[in-house]
Amino acid sequence: MSDATKMPESSKKPDKLQEIEEATIRFAGDSGDGIQLTGMQFTRTTAIAGNDLSTLPDYPAEIRAPAGTLPGISGFQIHFGGGDILTPGDAPDVLVAMNPAALKGNLKDLKPGGFLIVNTDSFTPQNLAKAACAADPLKDGSLSGYRVLRVELSRLTGLALQGLDLTKVQAERSKNFFALGMMYWLFDRPLDPTLRWIAEKFKKSAVLVEANQRALKAGNAYAETTEIFNAHYTVKKAALSPGIYRNITGNEAAALGMVAASVLSGIELWYGSYPITPASDVLHELSKHKNFGVRTFQAEDEIAAIGSAIGASFGGKLGATGTSGPGLALKSEAIGYAVMLELPLVILDVQRSGPSTGMPTKTEQADLLQALYGRHGECPVPVLASATPADCFGMVLEAFRIAVKYMTPVVLLSDGYLANGSEPWRIPGMGELPRFSRPPIPSADRFKPYARDSETLARPWVSPGNAGYEHRIGGIEKADVTGNVSYDPDNHERMTRLRAAKVAQVAREIPKSQIQGPSSGKLLVVGWGSTYGSITQAVRRCQAQGLSVSSLHLRYLNPLPPDLGEILGCFERVLVPEINLGQLVKMIRSRYLVDAKGFNCVRGQPLKAADVEEAVEDILNNGGARG
Amino acid sequence: MAETIPSTPAGAPAKPVLARKDFVSDQMVRWCPGCGDYAILATVQKLLPSLGLSRENHVFISGIGCSSRFPYYMNTFGMHTIHGRAPTFATGLKASRPELMVWVVTGDGDGLSIGGNHLIHALRRNVDLKILLFNNKIYGLTKGQTSPTSEVGKKTKSTPFGSVDYPINPLSLALAAEATFVARAIDTDLASLGHVLERAARHKGSSFVEILQNCIVFNDGAWADVSEKSTREEHNLFLEHGKPMIFGKDKNKGLRLKGLDPEIVEFDSGKPPADLLVHDEKAPSTALAHLLANIGRPDFPVPQGVFRAVERPTLEDLIEGQVAAARQARPADLTALLRGAEGETWVVS
Ligand SMILES: Cc1ncc(C[n+]2csc(CCOP(=O)(O)OP(=O)(O)O)c2C)c(N)n1
């Protein structure tokens, strides 16, 4: 990590709080160790404490891989601070490792000189063997580059819980709260929010409330009294713009965006979906909100899910479906059908590592070309992409607004990192949200199913139940205006071009591009989707070094922003970092005939800002020799 | 019997009485001359006025196949969808617009091959759809390949040495999915077809009707054994609820059980034995219906009529119930929703 996270190496008086700008910490342990829950509590407390933050949960695909093994490791990283926090952090300053496997799997990421908190009780010969450690890392000197804090987490937790009616195994389960208590002391966070949360979460069992609360307090007191840390730190509040905030994941934001779209348009929502990681949480969240007239439908497969949404859309509802890459593939025939029907529809694709099952819990951006072109026939649809977890809210609204205005299916791309990652979100006031409505329909005597609005080229949206408007729609080519079946060659040519022109029209909705940095120079870095944070941070650092580089982020992938060509022309070089083998870069090269270069990683992880920074430096200093 | 058909709202101007021609669209019908689909279309068009529901509240949804051209010929709302998926579109429409009457028209390939899964799920959910499966035991539109209902050994374009795939029984499949209404009719017996279709239309819940249909071009005579006038009474068993199962021109044959299997018993006309099977379409168990679905030519007559008609809550009613309860319990307050649970927000000033 090239920017100094200001956690000083030098030890000052331990009781003295030192103020730092930002920090990144990672909890790692067995998937049964409550790591995600611990991370989420730290995040919540940190959000309420007023820091900006970004999180990255990283969990295994197996629900319960064998305890203590490398495939069973679950991790949760949070980057927080007083400035503009754009990424979950490249390298943690603090690593909490609950067992040898967690240590082995995560140590390489820890910053040199960083804090390493290990649960020494778990370093038994069996656990070392399960983690395939030839030697005990606590003894072989391999940790000498870090500030290692050896804590008997299991034993200390057991002691703190003495007298409670719990077995040893049950008592040990609270050790994550002990560790969390220590971290709260290290970063001077209040215990109250978590104490209250424990009381609510475990309210069915008084003994568990007591156990977890005691463990949290004991860990906190332990860190303070044993002076195990040389110092502790306070992190400045972030200068966020005024408002009411909450922490939100991308999937929560997407689901809330769908409910909001329904409220703002006054049209009820139908969400058809088939469970698939990492999109299922959108279905889970939406299914709670039936009081908004939201109908959720767990279909028998992805085809049925989109079919139901198209049926609901024909019925005049807001139809939506959500999935991940394999499901998008199954939906492709039906998307083609929706293009032919010209009905509004939103398809959310929460991308994951592919192809096939790939790495289902890991992130990737490799569905862009599928979203754009993965269908039979000439089949254009608008494609949008969210930049950050909270941005999923606004982009879902935008997708619905465009779908209804232009009578078209719209694909919105998110990904595993956005879906599960989180950040503070300033909750918009009702007055700030875009209202949109069903376009008016002509009188029955003038109604033609495929007559178009002269401005948007949209056809009228008329659902069954409207007397005098009876008509049939279908997948066979439509005669222009009447919508009757037609095999006329001229008509097919005209309709194919009309469908393309309609989607191209959506460019009018795209706001003027915001370039980060000077509007001309040596290098422009262009990104889309969840790489927004890493690219922005990397480019800011390069700009601070005095390099001639700017960045541009795309939320509209089809159509592309109308000013993109002109902007590209103002830079000598173009770099396109992506978590795929080069998909946007292909589009930019073919569309604008510029010699854009890709920077590509497919590791199932978000792009590291430091890697992008290196790529920028490489291009500017060595002409991209390494690329 | 529960009625699904909404009546005209009180105070609304009386709708003109509709006739068959009101349901005929302006599109030219393009089935081959002599195709059984014509008779089915005419029967449906004749039935609709009697249901009392106006045109705009009927929606015909089909998949792909000759049979699936059906919606284009109905002057109602309609959707000609994609191969096999008609039940999915119909489910989304019916469950979000329960006041509409939604029909599904499908074929043996469309509904039992590519779309078999959707059919099963629509039926088990008891979505109030009127599903008409035109069974011609062949792929018509793609010009004559074997279908999931073609018999073993059937020579078709894709099976020149005879089909090796064991056929599926549409009614057994529907019963396995616990469809609440299961019936069979044939395209040549318009009175029975009309009766069965009316029963299907008036049933609340998924109605599944297998219509034996003749494809005159690629599988002519597939149902000749059933449709032939001279043997009609001998080869068919017309099911009537609460009545003993009697057939034959002289009403001198009946069905009874021998162990777990049915057998034919002959008797003097007018003097049926007491142990004949009595039809019970309302039986909670599907056992009798399965037994009837599994018999047919040449050993038995082909049962026609309503095999099963039971009641179970429909998908759309269950969904509406949950929505109504949720609305009662909590107001739809978007601001509160966006703020999330108590204690999750903080203020930056
Ligand atoms: C995805 C897809 N696969 C294949 C086809 C080609 N296809 C059209 S209809 C049909 C079979 C229709 O058979 P059936 O459902 O029995 O209808 P029929 O024509 O006999 O009425 C096939 C294979 C298609 N339209 N779409």
Ligand code: SF4
């Ligand atoms: S091919 Fe067969 S099923 Fe199709 S229209 Fe002709 S006769 Fe009817």
Ligand SMILES: [Mg+2]
């Ligand atoms: Mg067929």
